[in-house]
Each structure stands twice: as C-alpha cells, then as structure tokens.
Amino acid sequence: MSETRYFLIGKLVNTQGLRGEVRVIPTTDFPEERFRVGSEMYLFHDSLPQPLKLEVASRRTHKGFEIISFKGYPSINDVEKFKGGELKVSEDQLMELEEDEFYIHQLVGCDVFTDEGEPLGKLVDVLQPGANDVWVVRGERGEILLPFIDDCIKEVDVGNKRIVCHLMEGLL
Structure with a gap:
C-alpha cells in the first residue's frame, strides 16, 4: 500500500x-x-x-x-x-486541471531539452516571483532559469517527464 x-x-x-x-x-x-x-x-x-x-x-x-x-x-x-x-x-x-496546466509536483524531476535536442538537465524547482513562473533547471551547464512563457516553453509531457524549451537569447 x-x-x-x-x-x-x-x-x-x-x-x-x-x-x-x-x-x-x-x-x-x-x-x-x-x-x-x-x-x-x-x-x-x-x-x-x-x-x-x-x-x-x-x-x-x-x-x-x-x-x-x-x-x-x-x-x-x-x-x-x-x-x-x-x-x-x-x-x-487535487483538482482536475486544464490541458496546458500542471501541478508543480508533476514538473519537478522532468528532463529538460532544447528544441534542438540538447539535454539541459532536470527541472528542480518552480519559482513564482510575479507575472510568470520561472522554472529552475540544473544540469552540466549549472543552473538555468526558464521563464514559463510560450516563447520559451514549447512542450510539456508530464507523463513521460519531458520538457522541451527554446533557449531565448540571454538565458545562458
């Protein structure tokens, strides 16, 4: 159990x-x-x-x-x-969420990749500082902060624990 x-x-x-x-x-x-x-x-x-x-x-x-x-x-x-x-x-x-909504616990632990297939690391935290959430990714490049906006986050598949993002200029 x-x-x-x-x-x-x-x-x-x-x-x-x-x-x-x-x-x-x-x-x-x-x-x-x-x-x-x-x-x-x-x-x-x-x-x-x-x-x-x-x-x-x-x-x-x-x-x-x-x-x-x-x-x-x-x-x-x-x-x-x-x-x-x-x-x-x-x-x-827990309440049912809309199709493109997620609970933080579903996101933490997801593997994060660029839209070119490069692995960036794992999502380790979600910050909620204001207008939009910021996803904290840790990997070989260190810590990367990704804003949760359409221009950056391209695909979220919590079932397969996989996130695809577009690395906008200035994020690294």
Whole structure:
C-alpha cells in the first residue's frame, strides 16, 4: 500500500480575533475552492503526532489572507496551538486541471531539452516571483532559469517527464 502524499495549500500564520478564526497565507491557485465552507484539509504541525483533519466552518478574505474557522474549534483557545502549521490536501483531493496546466509536483524531476535536442538537465524547482513562473533547471551547464512563457516553453509531457524549451537569447 502506498503512502498518502500531501500538497501544501496554505500556511497558518496567526489567529484572528477571539472566535476561533485563523489567518492563512494561501499557497494555492484555487483559494476560493480550497478554503470554501465545508472543504476538508489536513493540518501539519510540529506539536501533532499525525496530520489533523479539519473542515472549514467559515471563510472570508482580508488583506491577502484567508480568514477561516474550523468546525469544532469555536474559540481562540482552540486554535492558538495551530499557529505555524501548514494546511495540506491529499493527492486524491487535487483538482482536475486544464490541458496546458500542471501541478508543480508533476514538473519537478522532468528532463529538460532544447528544441534542438540538447539535454539541459532536470527541472528542480518552480519559482513564482510575479507575472510568470520561472522554472529552475540544473544540469552540466549549472543552473538555468526558464521563464514559463510560450516563447520559451514549447512542450510539456508530464507523463513521460519531458520538457522541451527554446533557449531565448540571454538565458545562458
């Protein structure tokens, strides 16, 4: 039996008020879905021997944070111990993506080649600094940063763990 994999959707950074609400920095592209009332997630925290399953009781957005409360945890005293934890979903809770969309965990580990067939290395990380993602590739040439734009990324085949890119001027 394979072990369940979990994926980060938010970091629980603080409590909010006295009614059991917590302040979460979302790390998901789908905060409306992930933090909607009734959705389930798991809290990972150093003080917990295993992940704690939680259900969202209320949700609102305030200054870039998700302000949520959990069913069965009605006061600040109940959630104070959750500060610093990570909220995650299990692999079977991942949402279906559009044809040209990918989860980061599907991309990491892919072999990256130029459109001329030259191997560049493996994709090791995806940075999300702003307007577009930047894919970090490590290989014999060292570290290469590829912007996730149509002019650069030509083909992504996560099934075969293969990415083809066009090395635009200035990327090396």
